[in-house]
Amino acid sequence: MKILLVDDSGTMRTIQKRCLSKLGIEDVTEAEDGVQALELFVASSFDIVLSDWNMPNMDGLQLLKEIRQRNKDIPVIMITTEAERARVVTAIQAGVSDYLVKPFTPDSLKSKLERWVTSNA
Numbered sequence: 001m002k003i004l005l006v007d008d009s010g011t012m013r014t015i016q017k018r019c020l021s022k023l024g025i026e027d028v029t030e031a032e033d034g035v036q037a038l039e040l041f042v043a044s045s046f047d048i049v050l051s052d053w054n055m056p057n058m059d060g061l062q063l064l065k066e067i068r069q070r071n072k073d074i075p076v077i078m079i080t081t082e083a084e085r086a087r088v089v090t091a092i093q094a095g096v097s098d099y100l101v102k103p104f105t106p107d108s109l110k111s112k113l114e115r116w117v118t119s120n121a
Contacts, residue, residue, distance in 0.1 A: 007032070007079070038066050076095070
């Protein structure tokens with residue numbers, strides 16, 4: 001499984017990569033903002049995108065919209081501190097596949113990934 005991990009916090013990327021590694025997922029490409037992520041997304045293929053919402057240059061919502069213009073099927077999981085109902089609804093309307101609020105447990109990340117790996121198998 002090839003994952004595009006997008007978060008402006010190097011610490012959060014490290015934590016998420018550690019969680020993914022514990023799940024046996026080592027093929028992870030990192031991006032620190034939506035602009036870099038979109039460039040990587042266009043240049044390569046990924047099975048799942050994990051993205052933060054609040055980032056400089058291009059936020060996760062705009063990245064989601066850009067990805068959906070190019071690929072309507074790839075699972076995009078928003079991993080963010082944005083827990084307000086209105087924000088979740090906005091993400092769903094934009095085409096997010098799933099939503100995980102920080103802080104999260106490795107088990108909650110695992111269940112989200114398993115859900116989308118199984119449904120796309």
